[in-house]
Amino acid sequence: MAGNDDSTSMSARAREAVRERIIDRRYPQGVRLVEREVAEELGMSRVPVREALRSLVADGLLELLPNSGVRVRTITRDDVHHLYEVWEPLAVQASRLAARATADDPERAADLEQALDDAERAAAAGAGAREVTAHAAFHERVVDLAGNPLLTRTMEQLNGLLRLLFGMREEPAHMRAQHSEMFRRIAAGDEEAAAAATLLHVRDSRSLALRSLFGDG
Structure with a gap:
């Protein structure tokens, strides 16, 4: 063994x-x-x-x-569009369910805060790959907190490509700020505010990915 x-x-x-x-x-x-x-x-x-x-x-x-x-893998525009078409509704629903889970027990959001702290430390150290890992971990922990096994299994199929795109995007400070806002809404147990913050984040993320990779927009 x-x-x-x-x-x-x-x-x-x-x-x-x-x-x-x-x-x-x-x-x-x-x-x-x-x-x-x-x-x-x-x-x-x-x-x-x-x-x-x-x-x-x-x-x-x-x-x-x-x-x-x-x-x-070489990322194409179609890859980005197809990924975000699937990820957007899943990420929004995950945040909504995560906020529902923390409404009765705010301490359950501690893992999300830890991922934010990890990203801040990695950014301060100039450790790009570690920061990307921390940002991906934040999203993965939101899904874990949502407590839906089918959602978890579905998201596992997207995580590799998401991490690759996170590493290719620009403006990591912008991403950290949006994750912080998502955390605040989830930790407060506000389902709709968490969903709205996540929707904004995912749509901004798509725009940043397209601009970073292809100069769009």
């Missing part, structure tokens, strides 16, 4: 290391990742790296090449 645990831990470390490099753009969009080279760079054997790359394909950060290997 210990061997399996070690293998799982190494795969998780490899997955996080590769994901960080994608978000930081050290692995740019469209670049082919060679398993052997990634393993050498990370100082790991090829097995956990192979598992990590497979996992990141499932997350939507990498895509399989026709013959063999993987490359970093």
Whole structure:
């Protein structure tokens, strides 16, 4: 069992290391990742790296090449539009349900505040990938707080692509401010205000993503 645990831990470390490099753009969009080279760079054997790359394909950060290997996914305008068309109603409903959950127990919002604190510390340290992770964690914790297992499973399919887009967007301070507003509304148990703050945030997020990636607007 210990061997399996070690293998799982190494795969998780490899997955996080590769994901960080994608978000930081050290692995740019469209670049082919060679398993052997990634393993050498990370100082790991090829097995956990192979598992990590497979996992990141499932997350939507990498895509399989026709013959063999993987490359970093290249985001298109259609990708952005399709993602936000799905994410917007789910994110709004998640915030509404999260606010309902905190109405009787405000302390349940503590995990959201922790994610905000993590983002602030990462920003102060200039740690871009860590800040992106904290912003993604904020949204994931809103979904957890909503307490709807089907919503959680659905959102898990979007999280990889969302993290990639968060890393490519500009104006992180603007995102932190909007997350803070969402937190205040959710922690206050105000369902409609939480939903409204989230709707504004998601629509701004879409505009920022399009501007950052394609110069739109």
